[in-house]
Amino acid sequence: MNARTIFVFLVFFASWELISRSLGNPIFPPPSKVFLALFDLMLPRNLGFLSAPVESGKLVPSLLNTLERVLMGFSLGSLAGFSLGILNFRFESLEKTIDPIVKILHPIPGVSWIPISFLAFGESDLAVVFPVVIATFFPMLVNTTSGMKSVEEDLILAARNLGAKGIRFYSHVLIPATLPFVISGLRISWSYSWRTSIAAEMVLSLAKGGGLGMLHLTSMYHLDVASAMAIMLTIGVTGMVLDHLVLGYLERRTLEKWEG
Amino acid sequence: MSNNKLECLSVSKLYEKNGNKIWALKNLNLEVKEGEFLAIVGPSGCGKSTLLKLMASLERPTEGKILLDGKELRDPGPERAMVFQYFSLFPWCTVLENVEFGLKMLNVEEDERRERALHYIKLVGLEGFEDYYPRQLSGGMKQRVALARALAVNPEVLLMDEPFGSLDAQTRNFLQAELLKIWEEEKKTIVFVTHSIIEAVYLGDRVVLMTSRPGRVKEVFEIDIERPRDKGSSEFSRVRSEILSSLKKEVLKTISSEYSLDLKEIAEMIR
Numbered sequence: 247m248n249a250r251t252i253f254v255f256l257v258f259f260a261s262w263e264l265i266s267r268s269l270g271n272p273i274f275p276p277p278s279k280v281f282l283a284l285f286d287l288m289l290p291r292n293l294g295f296l297s298a299p300v301e302s303g304k305l306v307p308s309l310l311n312t313l314e315r316v317l318m319g320f321s322l323g324s325l326a327g328f329s330l331g332i333l334n335f336r337f338e339s340l341e342k343t344i345d346p347i348v349k350i351l352h353p354i355p356g357v358s359w360i361p362i363s364f365l366a367f368g369e370s371d372l373a374v375v376f377p378v379v380i381a382t383f384f385p386m387l388v389n390t391t392s393g394m395k396s397v398e399e400d401l402i403l404a405a406r407n408l409g410a411k412g413i414r415f416y417s418h419v420l421i422p423a424t425l426p427f428v429i430s431g432l433r434i435s436w437s438y439s440w441r442t443s444i445a446a447e448m449v450l451s452l453a454k455g456g457g458l459g460m461l462h463l464t465s466m467y468h469l470d471v472a473s474a475m476a477i478m479l480t481i482g483v484t485g486m487v488l489d490h491l492v493l494g495y496l497e498r499r500t501l502e503k504w505e506g
Numbered sequence: 507m508s509n510n511k512l513e514c515l516s517v518s519k520l521y522e523k524n525g526n527k528i529w530a531l532k533n534l535n536l537e538v539k540e541g542e543f544l545a546i547v548g549p550s551g552c553g554k555s556t557l558l559k560l561m562a563s564l565e566r567p568t569e570g571k572i573l574l575d576g577k578e579l580r581d582p583g584p585e586r587a588m589v590f591q592y593f594s595l596f597p598w599c600t601v602l603e604n605v606e607f608g609l610k611m612l613n614v615e616e617d618e619r620r621e622r623a624l625h626y627i628k629l630v631g632l633e634g635f636e637d638y639y640p641r642q643l644s645g646g647m648k649q650r651v652a653l654a655r656a657l658a659v660n661p662e663v664l665l666m667d668e669p670f671g672s673l674d675a676q677t678r679n680f681l682q683a684e685l686l687k688i689w690e691e692e693k694k695t696i697v698f699v700t701h702s703i704i705e706a707v708y709l710g711d712r713v714v715l716m717t718s719r720p721g722r723v724k725e726v727f728e729i730d731i732e733r734p735r736d737k738g739s740s741e742f743s744r745v746r747s748e749i750l751s752s753l754k755k756e757v758l759k760t761i762s763s764e765y766s767l768d769l770k771e772i773a774e775m776i777r
Contacts, residue, residue, distance in 0.1 A: 403564050404594040408608035408659060409584045418610070422598045500598075 284476035312457030319378025331390025356381025356442035393427025512538040517570035532720035545706035548716030587656035608659035646677035718760040
């Protein structure tokens with residue numbers, strides 16, 4: 247974190263604090279209250295910094311619930327999208343056949359699948375996992391497919407000329423050559439699936455207990471806006487950490503060395 | 507038994523694009539002798555590169571066949587290693603990994619693979635650059651990696667598609683001399699496609715001139731100039747202009763077919 251970033255954060259929170267205190271409206275709590283609520287949510291029950299009796303101590307278990315669901319959906323969806331992308335390359339007729347369907351399904355947001363998912367899976371975790379799978383699958387499929395198509399013809403010829411064939415042609419040439427597209431596909435998919443899982447948890451009641459989405463909504467029901475904002479902050483920071491630190495790290499490690 | 511390494515027997519290649527049929531090659535006959543350095547020149551679009559891809563079996567001839575040591579070719583193989591104009595190195599592999607690639611595909615043991623790769627990296631003068639990625643190298647260096655990568659699989663025939671075409675003149679001259687040195691050491695058969703007559707005359711035992719599309723062999727020139735050849739000598743110039751005048755006619759044909767102009771008109775225009 248450099249000096250500029252720190253400065254920006256300071257200014258941001260200071261002005262928020264000032265404006266909020268001068269307005270004195272409970273629907274717009276100052277950051278000091280939001281951070282206290284965050285501690286209250288994180289720490290074990292009834293430590294009670296603030297009046298958040300219902301949700302205190304629930305942040306970590308909710309976060310873990312959400313992460314479990316989103317990571318399951320994300321892995322399944324991206325693996326499926328990636329695999330079908332490879333099949334699309336291998337069988338050109340397959341791509342041509344499914345392309346019109348993909349083009350229609352791709353723009354439908356993952357959240358649109360939540361009602362059907364609820365009817366199909368009820369209170370099981372799968373009700374969240376399913377729309378996440380959909381949200382992940384299409385960007386991954388589209389990116390992998392176009393990545394495979396954009397591999398330079400001569401690179402493929404050079405590999406075949408040097409005896410690359412069968413499964414090793416894919417593992418040693420085509421997949422590494424497509425990696426930049428695959429990673430950017432993963433990052434898009436991640437942001438979609440994170441949003442989708444939060445949205446799904448807000449509207450579904452789940453047997454295993456709610457996640458961040460449900461916790462967020464409950465705080466709002468109790469007019470505990472500070473807690474709600476603390477949860478929003480958690481959603482933002484977790485999404486950012488996984489995108490920027492995990493996938494971004496992967497991107498830097500694999501691509502920067504050979505793309506420059 | 508002839509000493510022909512590669513033989514093209516009335517080879518034709520048809521391309522179909524958006525319903526248009528284009529014969530890239532038509533009834534092409536050509537022999538490449540064992541150990542020979544054969545240079546191929548021709549007007550652009552005459553199918554030189556297509557011919558090379560057919561020899562590498564990266565594409566199949568529409569008609570006719572290509573023989574290696576008298577046997578008809580079907581599938582690509584590292585015994586006919588190719589060097590591409592734009593290097594086509596694997597950007598995710600280091601220099602060493604690039605050169606090792608073909609050996610890996612041949613399931614050569616790791617120790618031997620490394621040893622052979624290092625040998626050829628040294629041969630092309632890139633010792634010390636083993637762990638560099640292609641993006642860190644200049645064009646000339648990239649093409650040497652590509653050459654090392656092709657040589658490492660110990661091919662019988664080296665197919666080179668305008669390998670120095672995208673390099674600057676100095677690098678080009680230097681690599682031409684290097685290539686001849688390597689050719690003499692490694693005793694490979696080389697088929698070298700170029701659009702530069704000077705390059706062809708400098709390198710080749712024979713220079714094949716192709717016709718404009720559809721490509722066929724128009725004329726074959728034996729280059730009897732002793733090596734190392736002096737590009738400034740009168741003998742060199744004589745051979746060069748002989749090929750050039752023959753090529754000019756083909757270039758004119760290409761232009762006239764592309765712009766549907768009359769041959770005489772063009773001759774007037776460029777006089």
